[in-house]
Amino acid sequence: MTTSSALFDDLPETLPAALGRAAERFPERGIALFDGRGRRHDRRTFVQLAAAVQQAAGRWRAAGVGVGDVVLVALPTTWAWFEAWLGAVQIGALPVAVAPAVGFGAADAQLDKLSSLVERLDAKRVIASAPFLAAAEDAGRQGLATAGIAVDAWQKLTPVAGTQPVAKAQDIAFMQLTSGSTGHPRAVMIRHHGALHNACTIDEAVGAGQGGPAHTWADAIVGWLPLHHDMGLLGQLLLSLLTGVDLWLFPPTAFLARPRLWLQELSSHGQCLAHGPNFAYQLCVERLDAEARQGLDLSRWRAAQSGAEMIRPETVKAFIERFAPVGFRASAFQASYGLAEATLAVSVDRRGLGMRTRPVPQGSIASELSEVVCLGQTVVDTEVRIVDAAGQPLGAEQIGEVQVRGPGVFAGYYREPEATAECLVDGWLRTGDLGFQADDELYLTGRSKDLLIIRGHNVMPHEIEWLAEKVGDSGGSHRCGAFSIARGGQGEEAILVVESSDKDLEVRAGVERRIRLEVSEALALPIADLVFVRRGKIPKTTSGKVQRRQLKEQYLDGLLERL
Amino acid sequence: MSEQSQASQDILRLIGSIAGKDPSTLQRGQHLTVDLGLDSPKALELLMALEDDYGIEISDEEAADLKTVGDILDLMAERSSLA
Numbered sequence: 090m091t092t093s094s095a096l097f098d099d100l101p102e103t104l105p106a107a108l109g110r111a112a113e114r115f116p117e118r119g120i121a122l123f124d125g126r127g128r129r130h131d132r133r134t135f136v137q138l139a140a141a142v143q144q145a146a147g148r149w150r151a152a153g154v155g156v157g158d159v160v161l162v163a164l165p166t167t168w169a170w171f172e173a174w175l176g177a178v179q180i181g182a183l184p185v186a187v188a189p190a191v192g193f194g195a196a197d198a199q200l201d202k203l204s205s206l207v208e209r210l211d212a213k214r215v216i217a218s219a220p221f222l223a224a225a226e227d228a229g230r231q232g233l234a235t236a237g238i239a240v241d242a243w244q245k246l247t248p249v250a251g252t253q254p255v256a257k258a259q260d261i262a263f264m265q266l267t268s269g270s271t272g273h274p275r276a277v278m279i280r281h282h283g284a285l286h287n288a289c290t291i292d293e294a295v296g297a298g299q300g301g302p303a304h305t306w307a308d309a310i311v312g313w314l315p316l317h318h319d320m321g322l323l324g325q326l327l328l329s330l331l332t333g334v335d336l337w338l339f340p341p342t343a344f345l346a347r348p349r350l351w352l353q354e355l356s357s358h359g360q361c362l363a364h365g366p367n368f369a370y371q372l373c374v375e376r377l378d379a380e381a382r383q384g385l386d387l388s389r390w391r392a393a394q395s396g397a398e399m400i401r402p403e404t405v406k407a408f409i410e411r412f413a414p415v416g417f418r419a420s421a422f423q424a425s426y427g428l429a430e431a432t433l434a435v436s437v438d439r440r441g442l443g444m445r446t447r448p449v450p451q452g453s454i455a456s457e458l459s460e461v462v463c464l465g466q467t468v469v470d471t472e473v474r475i476v477d478a479a480g481q482p483l484g485a486e487q488i489g490e491v492q493v494r495g496p497g498v499f500a501g502y503y504r505e506p507e508a509t510a511e512c513l514v515d516g517w518l519r520t521g522d523l524g525f526q527a528d529d530e531l532y533l534t535g536r537s538k539d540l541l542i543i544r545g546h547n548v549m550p551h552e553i554e555w556l557a558e559k560v561g562d563s564g565g566s567h568r569c570g571a572f573s574i575a576r577g578g579q580g581e582e583a584i585l586v587v588e589s590s591d592k593d594l595e596v597r598a599g600v601e602r603r604i605r606l607e608v609s610e611a612l613a614l615p616i617a618d619l620v621f622v623r624r625g626k627i628p629k630t631t632s633g634k635v636q637r638r639q640l641k642e643q644y645l646d647g648l649l650e651r652l
Numbered sequence: 653m654s655e656q657s658q659a660s661q662d663i664l665r666l667i668g669s670i671a672g673k674d675p676s677t678l679q680r681g682q683h684l685t686v687d688l689g690l691d692s693p694k695a696l697e698l699l700m701a702l703e704d705d706y707g708i709e710i711s712d713e714e715a716a717d718l719k720t721v722g723d724i725l726d727l728m729a730e731r732s733s734l735a
Contacts, residue, residue, distance in 0.1 A: 125712065189712060196716040196717050218712070218713055220713040342696050345693040345696045345697075346693065346696035347700060348693075372693060624685075625690070
C-alpha cells in the first residue's frame with residue numbers, strides 16, 4: 090500500500106515525544122479507565138498522564154533502573170500500569186507487559202511464569218502487587234522476589250528529578266511477548282518508529298472504508314483488550330496517544346464477566362472504533378440474550394475490528410444477525426491480520442463492505458473450509474509475499490507461507506539470535522502463517538507450524554476442531570485441540586482432544602462416534618486417538634487461543650487427565 | 653451439604669446457576685475449573701455476581717487463590733460473616 094495520510098508526514102520520533110505531543114495538541118482529551126468490575130471510571134487528560142509518566146520515569150531511576158534494563162510489568166489495567174510502562178519507556182528501559190493472574194487458581198501458574206521470565210530475560214525489576222510478591226517470597230522464588238517491587242512501594246519512591254527522554258526513533262522502545270499459541274513466549278523487540286508507524290497505519294486503514302483516517306471522524310476508542318496484548322497496546326493506547334482520540338478502557342476481567350459493558354459503552358459515545366478477537370464477538374453472541382440486547386444502540390460503531398486470531402465466518406454472521414436489530418451495521422465489521430513480530434497490523438480490510446469471504450483455492454492443501462475471510466490489503470509502506478517451502482515467491486491464489494516486510498517488522502527476539510535468524514530472513518518476517526493473496530488482498534488458511542500431514546494430505550488442526558465443535562456438547566469456541574504425532578515409522582497420526590462437561594459415559598461415546606463420523610466424512614481422516622478431558626483442561630492463552638503445542642506435550646508426557 | 657446455613661445455600665445456588673449444576677450436588681472439595689467447568693469468563697461472572705449480591709469486593713489476588721467450592725464459601729464467610 091502506498092496510500093497515505095497526512096499523519097505519516099508528522100510522525101513523532103519516539104513514544105515519549107508522542108505523549109508530549111498529545112498533551113500539547115489535545116490537552117482536553119485523554120483516557121478514561123474503568124475499575125476491575127467496570128462500574129466506575131476515572132478519566133485523565135493527556136496532560137495529567139504526561140505529568141504522571143514524568144514522575145514515574147524518575148521513580149524507575151530511583152529504583153535503580155537504567156537504559157536497556159528489562160522491566161516486567163505484571164499489573165492489571167490500572168493507572169499504575171500506564172505509569173510503570175510509559176515511565177520505563179521514557180528512561181530507555183525495556184518494559185515487558187505480562188498478563189496478570191486472572192481467574193480461579195491462577196496464582197501458582199503465575200509464579201512459575203514470572204520466575205521463568207525473570208531468569209530468561211534477566212529482568213532488573215518486576216512490578217507486581219504486594220500480595221503476589223509476598224507469595225513469591227513464601228514459595229522461595231528467590232529471583233522473582235529479589236527483582237520484585239510492589240506497586241504501592243514503587244509509587245512511594247521519591248522520583249529522581251530531571252529525568253529526560255534519551256531515545257531515538259530506531260531504538261528499542263519496548264518488548265511484547267509472543268501470544269504463545271506456539272512454544273514458550275519470546276520477547277519481541279519493537280522500535281519507537283516501528284510502533285508509531287504501525288499505530289499510524291491502523292488509523293489510516295481502519296478509516297479507509299469509512300471516509301478517511303479514523304482520527305478525522307472517531308470520537309472514541311472503546312476497548313477492553315489487555316495492554317500486554319499487541320492489539321490492546323497498539324490499537325488502543327498507542328492509537329489514542331498518536332491521534333488524540335479519547336480512549337475508554339475496561340480491564341479485560343470486566344468484559345469477560347460482563348460483555349454487555351463493552352457494547353453498552355459503545356452505545357453511549359459518538360462515532361466509535363473498537364477492536365476484538367473473534368472470541369469477543371462470539372462471547373457477545375453467546376452471553377447477550379434478547380433482553381440483554383435491549384437498550385443497546387450500536388449505530389455509531391463505525392469500525393468493528395476483528396483480528397489476532399482466525400476469524401470464523403459463522404461468528405461474524407451470528408453477531409450481525411443478533412446485533413443488527415440494535416443498530417450494528419454489517420459494513421462496520423473489518424477483518425484484519427497482524428502479529429506481535431510485525432508490531433501488530435499487517436493487513437486490514439479497507440473497503441468498508443463488511444466481511445467478505447472467498448472459497449479456498451484448490452491445491453496442495455486439503456481444506457475442509459469452504460470459505461475464508463478476506464483480511465484486506467497490506468498496510469502503508471508494508472509488503473506481503475507468499476512463498477513455498479523452499480522460499481520461492483508464489484503467484485496469486487497459491488497457498489504458502491505469509492512473509493512481511495516493512496517499518497513495523499520487529500528488531501528481533503531479545504537475546505535469542507538463533508530464533509531471530511530463523512524468523513527474519515533478508516528483512517522478511519516469516520510469520521509461520523499460511524495463506525494466499527487474491528486481488529491484492531490477503532487470506533489466511535492456517536498456521537504452517539501446526540500443520541498435520543496425514544497420509545500425504547495436509548490438514549490444518551482447526552479444520553478438525555471446527556468439525557468436532559459442531560458436534561454435541563463441545564459447542565462454543567476453542568473447546569477442542571488437534572495435532573499430530575509420529576509414532577515409529579507409521580507417519581503422523583491425528584490426535585483430537587475434546588473438552589467435555591458430560592459425565593455420562595454413554596453420552597460421550599455417542600459424541601465421539603459423531604465426531605469421528607464428521608471428520609471421516611469431511612476430511613477422509615481417521616482420528617488415531619480421541620481424548621475427552623474436563624472443561625478448561627486444554628491449555629489456552631489469556632486471549633483464548635488453543636495452545637496446540639503445549640497440548641501435544643501434555644499428551645505425549647501422559648499428563649492429560651482422560652475422562 | 654445439608655448442614656449448611658441459609659447463607660451458604662444461597663452461595664451454592666449462585667455457583668450452581670453459573671456453572672450449570674444442581675446446587676445440591678456441589679461439594680466443598682470440588683474444583684471450580686476442573687470439576688465445575690468454570691472457564692475464565694464464567695469464573696469472572698461468578699466473582700462479579702458474588703460482589704453484587706453481597707456488596708463486597710474481591711481482589712484479583714483473592715480470586716487467583718480460589719480453587720474449590722469450599723474456598724469460595726470460606727472467603728464469603730470471612731468477608732461478610734454470612735455463613
